[in-house]
Amino acid sequence: MDVRKITIDGPAGAGKSTVAKILARKLGFLHLDSGAVYRAIGYGAKEAGVDVDDESAVSEFAKTVNVDIDNGRVFLNGKDITEKIRTPEGGVLASKVARFPEVREKVIEILREIAKDKKVITDGRDAGTNIFPDADVKIFLTASCEERAKRRYEELKKKGFNISYDEILKEITSRDNQDKNRKVAPLTVPEGAVVIDTTGKSVDEVVAEIEKVVSQKK
Incomplete structure (x- = not known):
């Protein structure tokens, strides 16, 4: 199979954009x-x-x-x-x-x-369910709230934002609730998606797991 569309879904701070960016570069895809x-x-x-x-x-x-x-x-x-x-x-x-x-x-x-x-890699909260339901490879990344808050906190701190870890954790918990409970296109695991828990895993480890999934589809 010629893989042309890959989707990566998941909640805020699960590492979707970071992973999608690296994968797009490695595979020669456009990152959306x-x-x-x-x-x-x-x-x-x-x-x-x-x-x-x-x-x-x-x-x-x-x-x-x-x-x-x-x-x-x-x-x-x-x-x-x-x-x-x-x-x-x-x-x-x-x-x-x-x-x-x-x-x-x-x-x-x-x-x-x-x-x-x-050839595109699209990340979001409904990339595999609504944007490209016909995607050749669907991934759902997840991680604990605490892990996701820690990542987002460190990312924002590096960019110079003066914000506390507790504020970030509260924001992520609130966004999870809003995304999962909204009436239109709530955050769900797409049908046929491979679920990867990124808690405690490095970006390279997650990228390697997805590359393996993609290679098995070819």
Whole structure:
């Protein structure tokens, strides 16, 4: 089988983007970070003065924007906003706008358009269930809340954010609840996905496990 689509799903802080980025580079695939598109729409809505809890207003706003991903950079209407969306607030905004069906439809449309005629690795919370249900390889990464909070805390600390571990743990627990219980496309393990618990594992170990899964599909 010629593997063309790989999806990596899982909760916040499970290592999806890091692993997907490395795998994409190793396999020569394009990396699509679905969460980055939600962050871009959430960030753009807030910047435009749109109430991110107002479904109708956010849905209308989403119809007017153009989001592109190129070489790991995220562009909103042609403007590079990569650093601006990689903040704790960016994650909260993404989770808020992701509740709305029309926003999810827009994100799926954007990602499918970018993926046309390309080999892609897509990570997110519904990459294997809704964005690319026809993916050749589906992975679901998980880890304990404490492990995920620790990783996110260290990542943000390196970037210079002044935030406590307890705040991060609270945010991750809250996002888990919101993602699992939302009415539209809740966080679930896709049918046929290989589940990998990354607790206590290095990034290289996780990448190697997924490479093994991919090679068995070929």
